[in-house]
Amino acid sequence: MRIAFVGKGGAGKSVIAATTARLIGRQGHPVLALDMDTMPGLALSLGIEVGPDGLPEELAEQREGEGWVMRTEVSPAELVERHAADGPDGVRLLTLGKLPGHVKPGSTTAFRHAMGFAADGWSVVGDLAAGTRQAFFGWAGFARVVVLVAEPTAKSILSARRLALLRPSMPEAAFVVVASQARAPADGPRVAAAIGLPLAGVVPYDAGVREAERSGRAPLDAVPDSPAMVAIGDLLATLEHAA
Amino acid sequence: MKVAIVGKGGSGKTTVAAIVARTLAREGRSVVALDCDTNPNLGISLGIGPERTLELASIRQSLDEEGGAEHAGTIDELLARFGEDAPDGVRLAVVTKIEKPNPG
Numbered sequence: 001m002r003i004a005f006v007g008k009g010g011a012g013k014s015v016i017a018a019t020t021a022r023l024i025g026r027q028g029h030p031v032l033a034l035d036m037d038t039m040p041g042l043a044l045s046l047g048i049e050v051g052p053d054g055l056p057e058e059l060a061e062q063r064e065g066e067g068w069v070m071r072t073e074v075s076p077a078e079l080v081e082r083h084a085a086d087g088p089d090g091v092r093l094l095t096l097g098k099l100p101g102h103v104k105p106g107s108t109t110a111f112r113h114a115m116g117f118a119a120d121g122w123s124v125v126g127d128l129a130a131g132t133r134q135a136f137f138g139w140a141g142f143a144r145v146v147v148l149v150a151e152p153t154a155k156s157i158l159s160a161r162r163l164a165l166l167r168p169s170m171p172e173a174a175f176v177v178v179a180s181q182a183r184a185p186a187d188g189p190r191v192a193a194a195i196g197l198p199l200a201g202v203v204p205y206d207a208g209v210r211e212a213e214r215s216g217r218a219p220l221d222a223v224p225d226s227p228a229m230v231a232i233g234d235l236l237a238t239l240e241h242a243a
Numbered sequence: 244m245k246v247a248i249v250g251k252g253g254s255g256k257t258t259v260a261a262i263v264a265r266t267l268a269r270e271g272r273s274v275v276a277l278d279c280d281t282n283p284n285l286g287i288s289l290g291i292g293p294e295r296t297l298e299l300a301s302i303r304q305s306l307d308e309e310g311g312a313e314h315a316g317t318i319d320e321l322l323a324r325f326g327e328d329a330p331d332g333v334r335l336a337v338v339t340k341i342e343k344p345n346p347g
Contacts, residue, residue, distance in 0.1 A: 008282060009252010039251065130252040130282065155257065155284040158293045162282065162300075 001243045002124045004139050004173075007149035008159035009130035012180035015213070016149060016203060017127040018045035019220050019232040020239070024123045025089035031123040032080060033087065037097040042127045046087040047218030055083055055094075060101025068102040076115065088218070097129060115142060140170045144243040148177050148195060152187040160195045174242045176200035178235060200242060201235030203228050244272075256280075261288035268331040275322065276335045283337045289329040299327050303337040 001024070005017040021033040035042035040054070059079075061071050084092035115124070115138070126139065136146075146167075150160040160177065167175050179191040180203045192199035208223035215222070220229055244267075248260045257280070264276040278285035283303075286296030302325050316324075326336040 008284075010254065011252075041251075154287045154293050158284055158287060158296060159282050161297070 001145070001240060002126075002143050003145045003147060003239060003243070004126040004128055004136070004143040005147045005149055006128045006136070006163050007130070007180075008151075008156045011130075011149045011151050011156050011159075012203065013130075013149045014042050014045040014127050015209060015219055015228075016147075016178065016180065016232055016235070017125050018042055018047075018218065019229060020236050021091045021123075021125040022046065022087070022089040022218075022220050023233060023236050024125070025087075025091045029123050030121060031091050031125065032084065033091050033093045034124060034126045035093065035095045035097055036126055036128045038129060040095045040097050043085065043087075043093060043095075044216055045218060046091060046093060047221050048085055048087045048093060053095075054098045055079075055096075055100045057100045059083070060099065060103045062101070068104070070099070070103055088221070136166055136170060139173075141172060143170065143173045145239050146170060146173045146175045147200065147239070148175065148197065149180050150177060150191050150195060151181045152179060152183065152191050157191060157194045160191075164195055164197055176239070176242060178203060181205045200238045201231060203231045203235065257285050257288045261285060261290075264289065264333045265329075265331045268333045274331075274333045275326075276329065276333050278335065278337045279339055281339050283339055285337075286327065286329070286335055289333060289335055291327060291329050291335070295327065299325075299335070299337050303339070 003017075003020065005013040005020075007013050018033065021031050024031045033042060033046060059071055059074055060068055062068050080092055080094065084094045087093050126143070128136070128139070136143075139146075148160040148163055150156045164175065175197050177192040177195050177197045177199050178201045179188040179199065182188055182191075182202050183205045188199050188202035204227045206223070206226050206228035208226040209219045209228045212219040212222035219226070223229060246263060248256045248263070250256050260276065264274050268274040276285060276289060283300050284296060286299055287293055322334055322336055326334045329335045
């Protein structure tokens, strides 16, 4: 399964993406988590204490007429084997939001290079950059499910509406909404209706998760039975069905 | 006075920026609020509503599409043409270039 989580900053993408990746890992499937943000933070939500620094400089090279690109002689399998960080539940993490050298984050060749191994039975969970500028670079034709994460606030919903406009560029992916930090039962349906896409899950506001975030612990370790963690487990079942 | 507000997504930049802008305007200063986010939501926090906020961003986008950058006038002209009046007399403009999505 290949899932992309997108949405406004602070909506909860990283916590939901990290927890989803770990729950897939617990099922015994190989899973790769990709932090696509230029300011990476997924490692913290996964429970990797020291975030990876990103890929080493020597993986990039400057080519005549092409500018900075990823070296192709490093195979995708090697890239993951050598350079992905080890996380709990067998999750591997690659930080691709900031690429080595001067390879542009939006470089789809770099993304595809990194993704080349994904056909080999791996699940891939992407935590995409906030905002719409680099929203789906490289993920079209790759993601099977795109999850728009939105809080029940006007700003978060507007951001998700903008992202939903990009749907025609990814006809092969199922687009769904997850209402996050929901505080009332009506929040889920309201958020999904405002965005105009089906609701795949509701992750409630959860003081335990906030506290885990404050202390820098992975919510799945700090508060495994909290309502938000249970809801993300339910969400995963729905996404598996959608994909 | 020129103030730039930065930080992680969801930390409250937009809300703080909007309140600072309106507070300064209430003190009688002329205030221009510039939304420099690629996901421009400042209009919502200033109080012009989601629909108008969405519209402002597309006006900004049309400026690029008509190649207007070459004919860009003074800042005052641009604010008059592409800005929007928000409460307390704040003048809001979306500055960010919204790049067309490139799914690659």
